[in-house]
Amino acid sequence: MDLLHAYSNLLAQTGRNAHHHFAPVVDGVSLPVDLADPAARARSAKIPLLIGNARDESVQFINADQMPSWGMSPGQNLLLQLSSDEELRNLIIQESPVMANRPPSDTDQLIAAYRSGEPAASRLQMLVHITSDVWIWHDTMALTNSRSQPGNGPVFCYEFKWKTPCYGSEWTPHGGELPFVFNNLDYTLLFDEHDTPETRAHADPENRRAALRDQMVAAWTTFARTGDPSTPKLAWPAYSQDRRSVMIFDKQSSVFVSPWTAYRRLVLDMIATPSVTM
Numbered sequence: 001m002d003l004l005h006a007y008s009n010l011l012a013q014t015g016r017n018a019h020h021h022f023a024p025v026v027d028g029v030s031l032p033v034d035l036a037d038p039a040a041r042a043r044s045a046k047i048p049l050l051i052g053n054a055r056d057e058s059v060q061f062i063n064a065d066q067m068p069s070w071g072m073s074p075g076q077n078l079l080l081q082l083s084s085d086e087e088l089r090n091l092i093i094q095e096s097p098v099m100a101n102r103p104p105s106d107t108d109q110l111i112a113a114y115r116s117g118e119p120a121a122s123r124l125q126m127l128v129h130i131t132s133d134v135w136i137w138h139d140t141m142a143l144t145n146s147r148s149q150p151g152n153g154p155v156f157c158y159e160f161k162w163k164t165p166c167y168g169s170e171w172t173p174h175g176g177e178l179p180f181v182f183n184n185l186d187y188t189l190l191f192d193e194h195d196t197p198e199t200r201a202h203a204d205p206e207n208r209r210a211a212l213r214d215q216m217v218a219a220w221t222t223f224a225r226t227g228d229p230s231t232p233k234l235a236w237p238a239y240s241q242d243r244r245s246v247m248i249f250d251k252q253s254s255v256f257v258s259p260w261t262a263y264r265r266l267v268l269d270m271i272a273t274p275s276v277t278m
Contacts, residue, residue, distance in 0.1 A: 045152045048227035050220070052158030052247075053140045055172040057132040060191060062095055082123035085111060091127055096134045098271055106270060110134075117263030128171070133267045136174075141260075141268055144239055154238035156229050158247040159259075162212060165199045166191035177249065180216040185209055208251050215253055 024031050033040045082088050089107050093100050099107050114126050121129070140157075148155045160177040163170035179187050186197055200209070215234050223229035229247075230236045237245045237255060244258045260268075 045147070048153045048156070048223070049147055050156045050158075050223050050229060051140060051144055051147075052160060052177075053132075053136045054160045054174055054176045055132065056128050056176075057136040057174045058095065059128050059132070059167055059171045059173045061174070062091070062127065062131065082127065085123070088123045088127055092130055092134075095127075095131050098134055102270075110266065110270070113263040113266050117261050130267075133264055134271065137264070138267050138271050145241075148239050148241060150241075154228065155240075156223065156236055156247070157239040157245070158249055161248060161250040162209065163203075164191065164195055165203050166195040168194075170203065177216065180209070180213045180249075181220050183213060183217050185213055212249060212251070212253065216249060219247075 024035075026032070026034050082091070085108075088111060089104065092107050092110070093104065099110075110130050111126065114121070114130055118126065118129065137159075144155055144157045147153075160180075161172050162176065162180070163172050164176060166173060173191055175190075179185055179190070185200075188197070189195065201207075215231075218231045219229040219234060219236060222231050228236075228238075234253060235255070236247050237243070239245050245255050246257075246259050247253065247255050248259065
């Protein structure tokens with residue numbers, strides 16, 4: 001607890017926001033070298049890897065730096081409406097350093113592609129999906145593709161899409177899979193005051209989240225024991241360059257081969273260099 005207080009005080013002194021700077025530190029013991037170091041990639045290449053992300057990774061971080069000054073908690077600003085594509089473009093650039101360093105026309109190209117791929121999506125949904133894919137999903141897939149080369153250990157890729165009531169709607173936020181993996185569906189508050197046991201039960205009258213929890217607990221514990229998350233009830237093949245298998249965890253979990261549509265693949269093509277590699 002003293003370390004957390006010291007960390008909070010340091011952030012206050014430097015003006016930095018915790019969600020951008022809480023990360024592993026190379027200490028020479030627990031983390032001997034930076035994960036991007038070629039030596040680290042070589043040492044880990046044979047180790048089985050389970051990797052994935054939530055669909056709406058950015059939802060609780062949009063404008064998070066400005067929330068305290070507005071008297072809002074993170075996510076409450078998502079109740080606001082985006083009135084124009086110009087406002088959408090500016091927020092994508094503001095919230096995505098990668099896009100801020102690219103021509104504005106690249107952001108316009110992403111907006112057009114996502115609108116074509118998700119014609120029913122609101123500008124808010126597009127904002128969350130684009131920033132989530134640029135921030136997190138791109139690096140997830142870049143690492144998945146780099147590690148799934150012949151001779152390396154197996155790679156098992158997933159995307160978590162179960163939605164929980166929070167931030168003015170239903171989203172799949174950053175860390176949304178953790179209560180399922182750790183068998184803790186009765187947690188009180190995690191994302192905001194609208195994400196409660198009562199609202200979750202109301203949104204899921206058939207209690208499908210319990211079945212999803214059982215699937216994920218079994219997959220993660222089996223992977224920890226054997227290096228392969230497949231179970232008798234849910235086969236999970238490794239991702240390979242020949243067969244890009246991705247487990248989608250949702251109301252009906254299933255493996256899809258190359259599930260990413262063209263508009264999401266545009267992010268991979270547009271942003272060539274991942275920020276983290278192994």
